[in-house]
Amino acid sequence: MSLVKVSVERSQVDSVRTRTIANTGELEFQQKIWVYKSGSKFPTEYQIRLPQGVKFYQEGDYVFDLQANIKADKYSGLSFDPFAPTTLKPVTVQFLEAFDKFTDQLYQQLNKSAA
Numbered sequence: 001m002s003l004v005k006v007s008v009e010r011s012q013v014d015s016v017r018t019r020t021i022a023n024t025g026e027l028e029f030q031q032k033i034w035v036y037k038s039g040s041k042f043p044t045e046y047q048i049r050l051p052q053g054v055k056f057y058q059e060g061d062y063v064f065d066l067q068a069n070i071k072a073d074k075y076s077g078l079s080f081d082p083f084a085p086t087t088l089k090p091v092t093v094q095f096l097e098a099f100d101k102f103t104d105q106l107y108q109q110l111n112k113s114a115a
Contacts, residue, residue, distance in 0.1 A: 002066040005099065006088060007034040007043065008059050016056045029055050033062075033088070038103065048086040061096055062088035 008031070017030045029050040034043035048069075050056070064086055071081040091099075 003063040003099065004066045005036045005096065006062040006064060007036070008057050008062065008088075009034065010059045013056055013059055016050075026052075031056055033057075038107070046080060047082055049083055051085040051087050054087075057088050061091050061093070063091050063095075063099070064088050 012032045012034075015032065018027050019030070020026070021028055030047055031050055032045050032047050035046050036043045069081050069084045069086055070078045071084070073079040
């Protein structure tokens with residue numbers, strides 16, 4: 001499992017988009033989220049497809065499993081799949097602090113091994 005830290009702001013809750021799936025007539029909900037990439041000072045905004053039955057995610061902090069949302073691109077690299085439904089799991093500030101601390105320690109260890 002590869003967890004990715006995500007933040008949802010009020011404006012992203014207010015701007016959820018819907019579309020009708022042509023084959024089934026069902027509604028599909030899409031929402032923008034902020035994704036914090038490792039080592040980046042600022043987040044990147046991505047649009048995700050919400051799982052069936054979820055109309056939006058409230059503002060707050062979340063994580064999701066990256067492995068459930070990656071696909072091979074045309075150059076055989078891995079990329080984020082915006083068509084895969086993305087399940088966000090709410091997290092607490094304490095979890096985020098522990099997550100950041102663990103991630104920092106992991107990268108330090110990897111950098112030592114590479115040197």
